[in-house]
Amino acid sequence: MSSASGGLSFDRPRLWMPVGMVxxxxxxxxxxxxxxFGLGAVTNLTDRQPWGLWVGFDVLCGVALAAGGFVLTxxxxxxNFERYKSVLRPTVLSAFLGYILVSVGLLYDLGxxxxxxxxxxxxxxxxxxxxxxxxxxxxSTVLALEFSPIVLEKLGQDKALRVxxxxxxxxxxxxxxxxxxxxxxxGTVFLIVPGKLHPFWYxxxxxxxxxxxxxxxxxxxxxxxSFVSGWLFRKSLETRVIADLxxxxxxALMLYLIVRLQDLNFxxxxxxxxxxxxxxxxxVSELSLFLLPLLLVFLFRNRMKAxxxxxSAASTMGAVVLNRLNVGIVGxxxxxxxxxxPSWREFALSLFLVTGGVxxxxxxxKYLPIFPESGQEAISEKVE
Amino acid sequence: METLGMLxxxxxxxxxxxxxxxxxxxxxxxxxxxxxHLSDRNYTVVLRYEEQYYRKLxxxxxxxxxxxxxxxxxxxxxxxxxxxxxxxxxxxxxxxxMACPFxxxxxxxxxxxxxxxxxxxxxxEVNGGKETACSWVCPMGATRLGRRHHLLDIAWSRIRRHxxxxxxxxxxxxxxxxxxxxxxxxxxxxQLGYRMDLPQGPMPQLTWQVLSKIPSIVLTGxxxxxxxxxxxxxxxxxxxGDLKENELAGDKEKEVGDE
Numbered sequence: 001m002s003s004a005s006g007g008l009s010f011d012r013p014r015l016w017m018p019v020g021m022v023x024x025x026x027x028x029x030x031x032x033x034x035x036x037f038g039l040g041a042v043t044n045l046t047d048r049q050p051w052g053l054w055v056g057f058d059v060l061c062g063v064a065l066a067a068g069g070f071v072l073t074x075x076x077x078x079x080n081f082e083r084y085k086s087v088l089r090p091t092v093l094s095a096f097l098g099y100i101l102v103s104v105g106l107l108y109d110l111g112x113x114x115x116x117x118x119x120x121x122x123x124x125x126x127x128x129x130x131x132x133x134x135x136x137x138x139x140s141t142v143l144a145l146e147f148s149p150i151v152l153e154k155l156g157q158d159k160a161l162r163v164x165x166x167x168x169x170x171x172x173x174x175x176x177x178x179x180x181x182x183x184x185x186x187g188t189v190f191l192i193v194p195g196k197l198h199p200f201w202y203x204x205x206x207x208x209x210x211x212x213x214x215x216x217x218x219x220x221x222x223x224x225x226s227f228v229s230g231w232l233f234r235k236s237l238e239t240r241v242i243a244d245l246x247x248x249x250x251x252a253l254m255l256y257l258i259v260r261l262q263d264l265n266f267x268x269x270x271x272x273x274x275x276x277x278x279x280x281x282x283x284v285s286e287l288s289l290f291l292l293p294l295l296l297v298f299l300f301r302n303r304m305k306a307x308x309x310x311x312s313a314a315s316t317m318g319a320v321v322l323n324r325l326n327v328g329i330v331g332x333x334x335x336x337x338x339x340x341x342p343s344w345r346e347f348a349l350s351l352f353l354v355t356g357g358v359x360x361x362x363x364x365x366k367y368l369p370i371f372p373e374s375g376q377e378a379i380s381e382k383v384e
Numbered sequence: 385m386e387t388l389g390m391l392x393x394x395x396x397x398x399x400x401x402x403x404x405x406x407x408x409x410x411x412x413x414x415x416x417x418x419x420x421h422l423s424d425r426n427y428t429v430v431l432r433y434e435e436q437y438y439r440k441l442x443x444x445x446x447x448x449x450x451x452x453x454x455x456x457x458x459x460x461x462x463x464x465x466x467x468x469x470x471x472x473x474x475x476x477x478x479x480x481x482m483a484c485p486f487x488x489x490x491x492x493x494x495x496x497x498x499x500x501x502x503x504x505x506x507x508x509e510v511n512g513g514k515e516t517a518c519s520w521v522c523p524m525g526a527t528r529l530g531r532r533h534h535l536l537d538i539a540w541s542r543i544r545r546h547x548x549x550x551x552x553x554x555x556x557x558x559x560x561x562x563x564x565x566x567x568x569x570x571x572x573x574x575q576l577g578y579r580m581d582l583p584q585g586p587m588p589q590l591t592w593q594v595l596s597k598i599p600s601i602v603l604t605g606x607x608x609x610x611x612x613x614x615x616x617x618x619x620x621x622x623x624x625g626d627l628k629e630n631e632l633a634g635d636k637e638k639e640v641g642d643e
Contacts, residue, residue, distance in 0.1 A: 040493030047423070047490050050481040078613045080620060111476020111491065111498040115456070118475050122456040128591050129455035129479050131598065173609045177602055191590045192453055192483040195581045207594055332482075 027352025042345040049336035053346045056328030058105025064214045069095025070179035071218030077172040089370045096143040101357045128188045135182030142175045184211040198331040200283045212256035219249035220316035246309045282330045289319035387465030389532030394569040396526035399437035403518035410517035424490045427503040438576045442488045442503035444564035450480035452588030465564040466505035485560045561586030
């Protein structure tokens with residue numbers, strides 16, 4: 001078996017450990033508070049704004065930022081761009097962990113999380129939330145199966161590995177369909193609140209906006225993860241691969257912005273977005289972050305350096321995060337009488353979840369063949 | 385059975401607050417409710433705007449948004465017209481609170497096992513008729529129960545008879561697709577915090593028009609993606625010489641059969 005050395009070692013613990021421990025301990029205390037005293041004890045949520053940071057960040061952003069999974073599996077397995085295979089495993093891993101984080105975040109946010117399984121037996125096909133619940137459930141299963149070959153390879157289960165490989169394509173197609181559905185449906189969730197969600201964001205094209213921005217940020221996340229992994233594990237960058245992915249990202253962004261800006265111009269008028277309101281500041285910041293990558297690509301089109309690429313990807317990620325927070329929190333604030341700002345406990349628990357995710361990622365890289373070196377990869381992929 | 389309704393004529397309300405007290409009592413709600421806002425401790429409030437008193441409570445929509453958005457179907461519209469909530473089903477996602485066009489459902493934020501609280505349209509059989517706690521107790525008859533279409537007739541005839549007394553609008557006739565609770569007012573409804581910008585058709589349509597397309601998206605998408613990958617793979621195989629000319633025909637039949 002190829003996985004003798006497992007993966008790469010992580011040798012930056014001195015920076016990480018103390019901070020991580022503090023967040024971890026604080027997270028445990030707050031978790032107890034949350035479940036023992038109720039949502040009101042740790043969040044600033046009110047009847048006027050019943051959804052806050054945990055829906056806006058943990059769920060909406062979490063799902064969007066995990067979009068790298070379906071985007072890259074589609075490119076590698078469906079369109080057969082073999083050369084992106086080198087970044088496939090870390091991407092599938094982070095998407096899988098991302099969806100686990102979303103589910104855990106949901107358990108914190110739900111008032112009665114022990115009833116979460118009700119969505120499986122108490123059907124309401126008219127509910128967007130019902131559809132999202134099913135898609136997330138099924139897609140998490142797909143991701144677990146897509147991730148399983150890595151574990152099977154480590155365990156040396158060649159037969160099981162061959163069986164799983166046979167299901168690669170159907171799984172990838174199922175993953176793309178399920179992702180298309182729930183990425184867009186998270187936008188559909190807000191179609192039911194006309195007049196409550198600020199007109200800067202409310203549009204019947206919300207599902208399309210959510211889907212296109214998810215695809216853009218999917219590419220951005222693959223690029224960013226490559227940079228971060230390169231830094232964390234002191235491994236060399238796949239410069240050509242991420243430069244190519246950067247191009248994909250820019251095309252996806254352009255497509256998104258054409259749809260978004262046209263729609264915005266039609267609904268409120270592009271000049272009216274500078275009306276000086278709080279919403280205006282958030283919208284303009286969001287759009288600037290979306291436009292920055294395009295500007296950078298235009299300026300540096302002949303010399304796409306790693307730094308430019310990293311900034312473009314980070315900007316795209318920031319833009320999508322801000323967009324989801326704007327739809328979920330900022331855009332709803334006026335109708336809620338500006339009664340909500342997340343408590344430090346909400347921030348701390350979100351940070352706790354993210355820290356947990358990063359820790360598991362690092363452990364996986366350490367013990368599983370997530371970054372197979374080129375020689376090993378050649379052997380392991382031949383099982384096909 | 386035809387749906388019941390509740391007609392509340394704000395111009396007749398004297399602000400005595402008997403309805404609030406009766407509501408607390410009949411629904412076994414904790415004492416000392418918030419006098420100004422709906423909360424998990426009170427299902428209705430009586431408020432004052434200049435010279436007029438008015439009420440807030442669940443409107444019991446004809447096609448309730450809360451029932452349509454709830455992922456586990458915890459809300460139901462009964463044949464009588466009540467919109468009821470089943471706490472045993474609820475998982476606490478609070479989408480109903482987000483989605484309600486009237487901002488009615490309230491949450492028990494300070495409880496470890498929280499549930500949604502809102503008016504239940506508590507129908508009681510009194511003196512051979514049907515009454516809710518608030519309609520039964522109202523000394524002025526400002527809140528009254530009846531068949532919805534009958535109440536609509538009453539409301540419009542009042543407006544016609546006293547055009548100087550009422551704004552010419554029966555709130556809830558068509559707002560958000562119509563509600564079981566109907567309101568009459570002498571003051572424009574916006575000023576009482578009642579939204580006038582709501583769709584005049586059922587709100588659930590807003591999401592259903594997207595959701596109903598899902599089966600066709602899945603079918604079309606599945607065929608497109610499957611076909612795409614089939615074509616690409618075949619071309620790669622042919623290009624790399626993995627397939628011989630004479631294998632092509634037989635192989636193709638086999639693959640079609642597999643599909």
